[in-house]
Amino acid sequence: MALDTTRTQATGTSTHPRTPAPRRAPRRRGGTRLWVKIVITLLLIVEIYPLTWMFLTSLKSNSDYLNHSTWSLPSTWEWGNYAEAWTTGNIGLYVQNSLLAVVPALALMLLLGTAAGFALQIMVWKGRNLTLLVFLTGMMVPPQMILLPLFTVYFQTGLSGTLWPLILTYTGTGLPLTVFMMATYYRSVPRELFEAATIDGAGILRAFWTISVPLVRNALLTVGLVQFFFIWNDLLIALTFTNSQDLRTIQVGLLNFTGDFGATQYGPLFAAICLNVFGTLVIYLFLNQKVMKGLTSGAVKG
Amino acid sequence: MHRVLGDRRAVLLLLGPALLVYSLIMLVPTLWSLGYSFTSGNTIDGFTGNGLDNFHRLFTDPDVRHALWFTAKYAVAVTVGQVVAGYLLALLYVFFLKKASALIRTLVFFPVVLPTVAVGLLFKNLFQVGPQTGPVNSLLNAVGIESIDFFGSSGHAFWVLIGMDIWRSMGFYAVLLFAGLVDIPDEVLESARLDGAAGLRLIRHIVLPMSFPVLMSSLIFSINGTLKAFDSIIALTNGGPGNSTSPLTLYMFQTSFTYGDYGYGSTIALLLTIVCLLVTLVVFRVSRRDLTKD
Numbered sequence: 001m002a003l004d005t006t007r008t009q010a011t012g013t014s015t016h017p018r019t020p021a022p023r024r025a026p027r028r029r030g031g032t033r034l035w036v037k038i039v040i041t042l043l044l045i046v047e048i049y050p051l052t053w054m055f056l057t058s059l060k061s062n063s064d065y066l067n068h069s070t071w072s073l074p075s076t077w078e079w080g081n082y083a084e085a086w087t088t089g090n091i092g093l094y095v096q097n098s099l100l101a102v103v104p105a106l107a108l109m110l111l112l113g114t115a116a117g118f119a120l121q122i123m124v125w126k127g128r129n130l131t132l133l134v135f136l137t138g139m140m141v142p143p144q145m146i147l148l149p150l151f152t153v154y155f156q157t158g159l160s161g162t163l164w165p166l167i168l169t170y171t172g173t174g175l176p177l178t179v180f181m182m183a184t185y186y187r188s189v190p191r192e193l194f195e196a197a198t199i200d201g202a203g204i205l206r207a208f209w210t211i212s213v214p215l216v217r218n219a220l221l222t223v224g225l226v227q228f229f230f231i232w233n234d235l236l237i238a239l240t241f242t243n244s245q246d247l248r249t250i251q252v253g254l255l256n257f258t259g260d261f262g263a264t265q266y267g268p269l270f271a272a273i274c275l276n277v278f279g280t281l282v283i284y285l286f287l288n289q290k291v292m293k294g295l296t297s298g299a300v301k302g
Numbered sequence: 303m304h305r306v307l308g309d310r311r312a313v314l315l316l317l318g319p320a321l322l323v324y325s326l327i328m329l330v331p332t333l334w335s336l337g338y339s340f341t342s343g344n345t346i347d348g349f350t351g352n353g354l355d356n357f358h359r360l361f362t363d364p365d366v367r368h369a370l371w372f373t374a375k376y377a378v379a380v381t382v383g384q385v386v387a388g389y390l391l392a393l394l395y396v397f398f399l400k401k402a403s404a405l406i407r408t409l410v411f412f413p414v415v416l417p418t419v420a421v422g423l424l425f426k427n428l429f430q431v432g433p434q435t436g437p438v439n440s441l442l443n444a445v446g447i448e449s450i451d452f453f454g455s456s457g458h459a460f461w462v463l464i465g466m467d468i469w470r471s472m473g474f475y476a477v478l479l480f481a482g483l484v485d486i487p488d489e490v491l492e493s494a495r496l497d498g499a500a501g502l503r504l505i506r507h508i509v510l511p512m513s514f515p516v517l518m519s520s521l522i523f524s525i526n527g528t529l530k531a532f533d534s535i536i537a538l539t540n541g542g543p544g545n546s547t548s549p550l551t552l553y554m555f556q557t558s559f560t561y562g563d564y565g566y567g568s569t570i571a572l573l574l575t576i577v578c579l580l581v582t583l584v585v586f587r588v589s590r591r592d593l594t595k596d
Contacts, residue, residue, distance in 0.1 A: 069440065116321065152564075155345050168323075191307060195307065235418065235419055276420045292477050299478060
């Protein structure tokens with residue numbers, strides 16, 4: 001929200017209509033080129049090398065890792081580390097738990113958030129601005145503030161020991177940002193569209209589902225992606241509500257990974273880290289532009 | 303004319319479920335937690351009221367003071383680091399890479415989506431001394447410097463933590479600030495260049511003031527996030543050595559779940575909430591005031 005207003009202020013100083021932006025005047029001096037190249041090279045090394053090192057280490061046997069230089073390639077390529085991480089390290093179970101918590105939470109959050117965004121932005125009634133503000137305050141409250149009462153409730157209602165605490169908590173904590181973003185997207189949809197539709201005999205609820213939802217399909221994907229990363233990468237909530245090993249999500253499982261083997265098995269540990277990174281990597285490879293746009297527009301969450 | 307769009311029953315049906323879930327998960331527990339801060343005990347053993355004891359303890363607890371100080375130190379260092387690194391990257395994208403920047407932008411952004419726990423474990427191994435010398439210490443050895451036990455002293459651990467968080471999120475702020483820099487009209491830059499401004503002078507007198515608003519928003523987002531940092535710290539140092547890298551978030555978690563004191567945990571959570579609100583308010587005020595001055 002802050003971004004939008006600042007943008008208009010920045011452009012407002014221009015007396016000319018906007019032109020496509022990164023079309024700058026050509027540089028004159030060729031001398032600046034060399035240091036730019038050095039900076040880029042350093043940047044690439046800093047970004048890529050840690051991930052490459054991680055991947056190579058995930059293919060080393062324990063003695064290979066401990067006895068040879070950390071720079072060396074694996075002397076034998078131990079792809080079995082991945083199988084070991086998946087089964088003995090329980091990563092398979094943890095991934096399954098994560099999916100079972102993330103997917104329902106995402107679906108619920110998007111459904112409720114879109115409906116609320118529609119009601120707050122398209123529909124006309126007294127108090128809708130105040131209600132939006134009530135949702136926004138939720139973004140300021142640190143999750144630490146709600147953990148203990150929720151723990152009590154889940155414990156006393158017997159929900160502890162299932163994945164429901166995670167699903168419910170993720171849905172609730174994700175709603176403020178979802179409602180805010182969906183309401184913002186609905187701002188660009190003209191109200192007249194729904195007035196016309198309802199005159200044609202479709203009820204407003206039907207109009208919401210059959211007309212407005214397809215219109216904000218793109219926004220749904222963006223918000224869904226942003227929330228997916230937040231929930232998938234969450235540690236605090238998962239750590240609080242998973243009281244048994246069978247319920248651990250991938251992040252909690254990875255944090256406790258070394259414990260399951262007795263002594264640290266570096267190959268499987270790195271394989272587990274790689275498997276965890278791999279999920280987000282695949283999504284990022286295909287949808288990076290959308291992810292970048294979505295995450296920066298969801299920056300208000302902090 | 304707004305008859306159909308003002309249908310109260312429809313508003314209730316569309317908004318009701320979201321408002322209900324939000325209230326039950328966020329609003330009610332927030333108030334409830336406020337109530338907990340006047341008690342001691344936990345869910346399993348039961349709660350007993352203890353009046354203002356927790357608040358008295360909060361003000362005299364050296365661990366709280368330490369955690370608060372660490373939170374502040376960490377938030378300032380990471381925020382400054384993230385925004386400065388992001389801004390330098392954004393300048394690089396806009397003024398030196400231009401159209402070719404898309405690939406670099408995408409690449410530097412990538413760590414943002416990585417799970418923090420994975421990044422934490424990765425950095426722990428990158429900086430380790432034993433049983434195997436990690437890449438960073440190997441590099442130090444290669445240039446003739448002794449290995450450093452990065453997680454053995456609080457000073458070193460702090461800087462590794464800061465470095466990791468900057469590595470993780472500079473790409474994010476670079477993209478955010480890039481959007482602000484791209485919005486500066488070419489005409490303004492051109493006329494400034496014709497007036498003889500170039501290089502650092504151009505950046506200081508034209509680019510910096512014109513991207514000030516988006517710089518301020520980045521600062522707010524960043525401080526808001528770093529005050530609540532938890533995952534990266536627990537994965538990299540787990541607050542150690544000792545409790546030297548333990549922020550309020552971690553101290554609250556340990557008080558509640560390791561020591562089972564939910565009452566005092568709630569009091570620390572309240573302190574954290576107040577700190578977050580105050581800091582955001584102050585940064586917001588300051589940024590507003592400076593804007594009107596320009």
